[in-house]
Structures are given as C-alpha cells and as structure tokens.
C-alpha cells in the first residue's frame with residue numbers, strides 16, 4: 163500500500179517530536195515542511211530531507227500530502243486546521259484545540275463536513291501510567307471516584323516569554339500556564355473523571371506580572387457529575403519543573419501519580435501496585451506520548467477508524483479553558 167504523505171507546518175521546538183515519530187513509521191512519510199522563519203525552514207528541509215514552503219497555503223494545496231501536522235502558535239491552530247480539512251487533508255493539531263470554544267467548534271464542524279480525521283495532541287493520555295489509571299478505573303476494583311487533586315508546578319522564566327513572538331499574549335497564546343503547560347493535566351483529569359464542570363477559577367500573574375499579559379498561576383475547583391470535587395493548581399513560578407502530581411480518591415482506594423510513577427492502593431491501604439513507566443523522548447515533563455499518539459493516528463487512518471481523541475472529546479477541554487479564562491474571580495482575565 164502507498165505511504166501517506168505528511169506535511170508539517172511550524173518547525174519550532176515541538177516539531178522535533180513529530181519528525182522523530184514520523185521517522186519510525188512505515189505507513190506514512192514526511193514530504194513537506196513549512197515555516198515563515200527562513201533559517202528554521204532550511205534546517206528542517208536539510209535534516210528531514212523534505213521540500214519546504216514559506217507559505218502554509220502552498221503546503222496544504224499539494225496533491226501528495228494526505229495529512230498535516232499543525233505545530234504553530236495557538237492563535238493559528240483553528241485557521242490552519244480548518245483550511246487543511248477543507249483542502250481534503252487529515253489534521254493532527256498540537257494542543258490546544260483553538261484558543262476559544264468558538265474556534266474549537268469551528269474545527270469540529272470542519273472535520274465533520276470534510277469527512278476527514280482531526281485529532282488534538284494530548285499525548286499524555288498515551289503515557290503508560292495514564293492508560294493504566296484508565297484501565298483500573300474501568301475495572302471497577304476501587305469503586306466510584308470521589309474526587310482528586312492535580313498539581314503542575316513548573317518553571318518558565320522571563321526570556322521564555324520575552325524571546326518568543328507569541329507567548330504571554332492573549333491574542334497569540336490565548337493564556338499561559340493553563341492553556342499551554344497545564345492543559346495536558348486538565349485534559350487527563352477530565353478524561354479519567356469522565357467529564358468535569360468548572361466551579362471556580364482564579365488566574366493571576368505573580369512572578370511574571372511585568373512580562374506577560376496572561377496568567378502564570380491558576381487554581382480551579384471542578385466537579386464531576388456525581389458532585390465529586392477536584393482541586394487543580396498550576397503555576398510557572400516554581401524554581402524547577404517538578405513531575406506532574408495527580409491524586410484520585412475512590413470509595414475503596416486511591417491512586418497517586420508522581421510523574422511516571424503510579425501507585426494504586428486498594429481497600430485498607432494495601433498497595434495494589436506500584437507502576438513506573440518510561441518518560442524518555444524529548445523533555446521528560448512533556449511525556450513520551452508523541453510517538454505512540456502519532457503512530458496510533460496513522461494506524462487508525464489506515465484501518466478507517468476514528469481517532470482515539472475525537473474532536474468532540476478534545477473540544478470539552480477547550481470548553482473548560484474558555485470558562486476558566488472568563489471567570490470573574492480572576493485577576494487576569496481574557497479580554498472580551
């Protein structure tokens with residue numbers, strides 16, 4: 163069977179994870195790359211042996227491209243994904259699914275109308291520990307989930323924002339620590355809990371108040387359908403990047419995830435399992451999920467199956483983001 167042709171728009175930091183994952187596939191191959199930065203474009207062309215375009219619209223018009231990976235700043239995700247879907251391409255879009263709920267809905271509509279596949283890169287769902295948590299929950303040994311807590315305490319210094327043309331601004335990043343770094347953990351928690359509602363959120367800028375328009379710190383209270391409470395705290399003010407911590411409480415036990423290490427305790431605090439998985443590719447706090455997610459995306463395309471993370475599913479995480487960024491309690495709120 164002929165290989166699927168792939169194009170990547172955006173040859174910045176995250177593109178390396180996509181290049182690496184694609185290089186392992188036998189069913190798809192990278193054919194074209196695009197970036198408006200001439201040096202990054204040339205480097206990607208040379209290193210990946212791909213053809214290059216400075217204009218993304220040229221790339222999505224190519225007849226030999228079946229799927230496009232969108233690896234550009236947040237404010238371009240919706241426009242590029244929608245145009246690529248309408249041009250008849252499958253789309254793998256980096257997170258987030260748009261910077262607003264309206265954008266996410268337009269992306270979902272474009273996928274449905276085009277009949278092409280759209281997925282969003284929430285690769286942490288593919289981490290071994292995440293999958294194990296989902297399996298244990300589905301198995302029911304711990305009973306009903308009663309609530310949880312999540313902590314994402316990382317370090318992003320001034321130059322990370324100052325030297326980037328798009329981070330730290332409402333119109334281009336759409337927020338900061340929540341929409342960019344902690345969105346993975348929010349998505350994971352929502353996925354594991356089987357749906358969450360936002361009850362209250364406070365966004366503020368503490369360390370980076372003079373550098374960014376957006377938030378460097380966010381705390382939220384969420385609830386599940388049965389009223390279970392979930393605390394969520396994220397900040398880029400830490401001295402270093404700590405492993406993500408996620409704690410889930412059940413009727414008959416608990417689960418604790420500390421980076422790649424998952425501990426599951428059953429009734430009477432007996433340790434059911436102690437499970438550690440690899441976080442190997444790239445920066446370890448991104449997780450190692452890009453490879454499995456990209457491999458699974460192409461496997462499902464070949465099999466004619468829907469993606470593991472559907473547009474309707476990813477959209478629910480953007481719904482939470484939208485509510486969080488417009489919460490009246492916040493010191494830093496998205497301008498309306």
Ligand SMILES: NC(=O)c1ccc[n+]([C@@H]2O[C@H](COP(=O)([O-])OP(=O)(O)OC[C@H]3O[C@@H](n4cnc5c(N)ncnc54)[C@H](O)[C@@H]3O)[C@@H](O)[C@H]2O)c1
Pocket residue numbers: 171172173174175176177196197198199202216218232233234235236238256257258283285326342448
């Ligand atoms: N899944 C993850 O864990 C993860 C990790 C890091 C970044 N990301 C996401 O990947 C995306 C890119 O982030 P990054 O860190 O690589 O940013 P980056 O700034 O390093 O790279 C973005 C690239 O897009 C290019 N670009 C901008 N406008 C363009 C246009 N109109 N046409 C073509 N190219 C254009 C820039 O020149 C730059 O090279 C973001 O959505 C980010 O949230 C995801």
